[in-house]
Amino acid sequence: MPSPVDLHELLTHVSDEPSFIRFIEALGTDFAHEREIEKTSPSSPYGPGALGWENCSVDAFSRRQPHGQKPAPGLPKRKQRHPMCGNAARRLYSPASFMSEPRTPAAAAVNLLTRGVLPETELNRLLAQAEASGLTLDDLADPCEKFGVTAQALLNALSISLAERYLQGTLTYAFCDGVLNGLIDAIVDVGMSRELPQPAFSLYQAFDQGEWRRSDDPPETDPGEKYVKPLVLQIMRKLRH
Numbered sequence: 291m292p293s294p295v296d297l298h299e300l301l302t303h304v305s306d307e308p309s310f311i312r313f314i315e316a317l318g319t320d321f322a323h324e325r326e327i328e329k330t331s332p333s334s335p336y337g338p339g340a341l342g343w344e345n346c347s348v349d350a351f352s353r354r355q356p357h358g359q360k361p362a363p364g365l366p367k368r369k370q371r372h373p374m375c376g377n378a379a380r381r382l383y384s385p386a387s388f389m390s391e392p393r394t395p396a397a398a399a400v401n402l403l404t405r406g407v408l409p410e411t412e413l414n415r416l417l418a419q420a421e422a423s424g425l426t427l428d429d430l431a432d433p434c435e436k437f438g439v440t441a442q443a444l445l446n447a448l449s450i451s452l453a454e455r456y457l458q459g460t461l462t463y464a465f466c467d468g469v470l471n472g473l474i475d476a477i478v479d480v481g482m483s484r485e486l487p488q489p490a491f492s493l494y495q496a497f498d499q500g501e502w503r504r505s506d507d508p509p510e511t512d513p514g515e516k517y518v519k520p521l522v523l524q525i526m527r528k529l530r531h
Contacts, residue, residue, distance in 0.1 A: 408437055408444070413451055420448070420472035421465055427476050442480050442487045445473060449490035450529070453522050463500055463514035470494040489525050496521035 297316060304313050412433060419425055430441050439447075452469055455461040470493060477490050500518040503511055 407439065408447055412437070413448065416444075416448055417452060417469050420470075421468040422472075424472035425476055427479050430476060441476065442484065445477055445480065445487045445490045448473065449487075449493045450526075453489075453493050453526055457519070457522060457526065463497070463518060467497045467500060470497050489529055492525050493522065496525060 297313075297320060300313055300316055304310050416425065416430075416433065419429070427441055430444055433439075434441055434444055437444075449470065452461065452466050456463065456466045470490075473490065474494050477487050477494060480487050481491070497518055499521060500514040503513055507513070507516070
């Protein structure tokens with residue numbers, strides 16, 4: 291029986307593809323470990339498992355994936371949140387990581403929006419679908435082909451448009467957070483085989499910071515205003531320059 295590892299600590303060392311794959315392997319091992327524990331000491335069906343996993347129907351989740359092989363889509367998520375990590379399977383870099391990365395894909399996404407390549411009606415349709423039921427790479431295949439764009443550029447364009455409207459006050463935090471939660475599987479899937487879509491991923495992380503109130507926050511604290519908006523402003527400011 292493998293010994294449990296500190297996934298939060300391991301996550302802090304993710305900086306490239308090999309370390310990302312090691313992290314995914316550790317998630318798979320942790321999930322399998324919990325399944326073994328549950329066989330002899332079942333947890334309540336109304337709460338998380340022994341190690342905190344909320345979803346318990348993913349068989350052999352991503353365990354020992356060979357280097358370069360894509361893990362099973364739709365990573366299981368832990369119910370427990372951590373101030374530095376939250377959903378461990380989905381927080382791979384800090385939002386500020388976008389600041390030091392090449393922005394050519396982001397520039398391509400900006401062109402989609404400014405040149406009208408992606409009509410606003412289509413943009414709104416995709417945002418609404420992402421918030422309602424999520425978008426996978428398969429869902430993006432048709433619009434990508436129709437408008438001659440890559441999935442990476444389309445995900446960035448959707449995220450940038452969302453962030454701009456959030457800062458303008460025309461979209462609520464709750465809607466934007468729901469959209470990015472609906473895009474994250476596609477974002478991660480793209481990142482498994484090519485460059486991680488940025489700023490889409492950093493914007494996902496930024497909005498994720500508003501999903502819980504910190505223990506030292508006063509009851510009246512709005513996490514969106516206190517934590518999310520400054521990060522989004524920083525990301526968008528860097529994008530424009």
